[in-house]
Amino acid sequence: MQAWQVHENGEPGEVMRLAEVPPPAPGEGQVLLRVRAANVNFPDALLCRGQYQVRPPLPFTPGVEVCAETEDGRRVIATPLLPRGGFAEYTVADAAALLPAPDALDDAEAAALHIGYQTGWFGLHRRARLAAGETLLVHAAAGGVGSAAVQLGKAAGATVIGVVGGPEKAAVARALGCDLVIDRTNEDVIAAVKEATGGRGADVIYDPVGGAAFKQSTKVVAFEGRIVVVGFASGEIPAAALNHALVKNYAVLGLHWGLYNTRNPGLVLECHERLTELAARGTVKPLVSERVPLDGAAGAVQRVADGVTTGRVAVVLEKGAGA
Template sequence: MVGSVGEPRDVLSLRDTPVPTPGRGQVLVEVLGAALGFPDALLCRGAYQDRPDLPFVPGAEVCGRVVDAGTVTDVAEGDRVAAVLPGGLGGLAQYAVADALQVYAVPPNLTDAEVAGLSTAYLTAWLGLHRRGALQPGENLVVSAAAGGVGSAAVQIGRAAGACVIAVTRGATKTAVARDLGAHVVVDSLTESVAERIREGTGGRGADVVFDPVGGDTYHELAKALAFGGRILVVGYAGGEIQTARLNRPLLGSYSIVGVNVGLHVRNEPDLVRDAMARIAALGASGVVRPLLGAVSPMGAAARQLQAVADGNTVGRVVVEPWNAEA
């Protein structure tokens, strides 16, 4: 639980709280795994666009087993599900309440930790690339932070869509991860010119779609490599600096700047989101996508692991097991 704002290592602590009670249209799940994301770190810092009242329990997405289905008929007690929690809160706990509309069936071949990392990251990638980016087979897709949780999902979804995927990341360890994910071209932003390498990797054409969860200077470097008619997807600002854009540049380059906010799609297009999650689950069942896990840790390590996410020192998804009481 977070009792004051600050760095996760300083403000996140274990506390006993009552088991929540599901309301109408909600289910109660026993949390088998809770995935940590950069928005969780921003919430701890008081720097997210939504600022919940203190104290609060972070954790937006979980793998859970339904223990109370209430009035909901689409799931049954005992079902293992993926869930995105109301307000993006409540996952770092032994039990959590989820709205039935954001509870999804999952592939049986994925582990609990993998299921925990399946929903938000892959929905962001799917809705960003397909709903907002209109990615087509054969197009050139550039993914920044490609070894991260959302970036690795975008690499896999892009490959499944038949795109040529160019992964941008930092350092030898993360570039190796991106290659293992199946990126066709890997760019190390620490040692290479990102825009030049994208041009080289696309035969001079540039990127048709850019998926950017980093923001700041990375956004501007990626924008230099957009092809005519390209789309740059603004997914976040994990680099710590919110990007700004001079609008003469998309005018001169005839490219589009497109925002991706999964929460708004969930509210405004719930049927589309459920269809997207069903397609993602099918890809998981067939082995085409599989969440990249950087760490699976007990509850006692939650503050340390979320700090690592906040500092950008992780690859893939970091998952906490609330049932695991080890220190």
């Protein structure tokens, strides 16, 4: 079968190589999956660079979420078990962690209704307790993680402010349903948020960026507001000034969604059921901006790494691709 492999760490476009390799053999409690579509995530770039919290042995295949088909014909969403990731014709996953792919979504959309949306759901509902009528600010609102949070925020009845970088991304954020879009490349984010909220600030801030975005968040978070930290796409991990959190009376909440898979997997299934319901109603629909064939995976991961994409980029395999 064909699979992308990383033999040394570096930029995805330089270190990912498409190779012919044997199909993976599932171990105890695992299943073999034929990949239908694999979603590209920023962690895939970090894996290639050797900067992710998990460092699989070399060589490995990146690709952390897929829509796939089981040997008995079920269409499922799965998180492949590294080092045998999803940018391949076949992968393996834990049988107990498989989730049914929503009928309302195609393969690329279904692959994208997993990590980003689960992260958004847990971050906004379980960690921040977002309530209807509150104001939600989403950094990188046109990206894969941010676009999911925008849709989930609107579904929860929040007023959503999206922060983006550039006019193309601003148009995407407006189309997603943001009530206000702020282009950080030509607008003062802090001043714009304060003006839009009458000086009150945002009740919940969803931050997959870190760096300067986190610093802006601390300036515009409301009284008893919650800043949810879900990643550091900027490459800069900020240091929280806890005296500032004390004086302004706000909370900084971390979210590592992967922990729920081991600490409370029942919540992951419950979340997936809610997301499936929202997808069936058309309330949420993953924004898949680009679909590429398997041989385009390296370029797709590099574009995501460079921050030039909107929504999700999916690697789509032809049905019936052989081993």
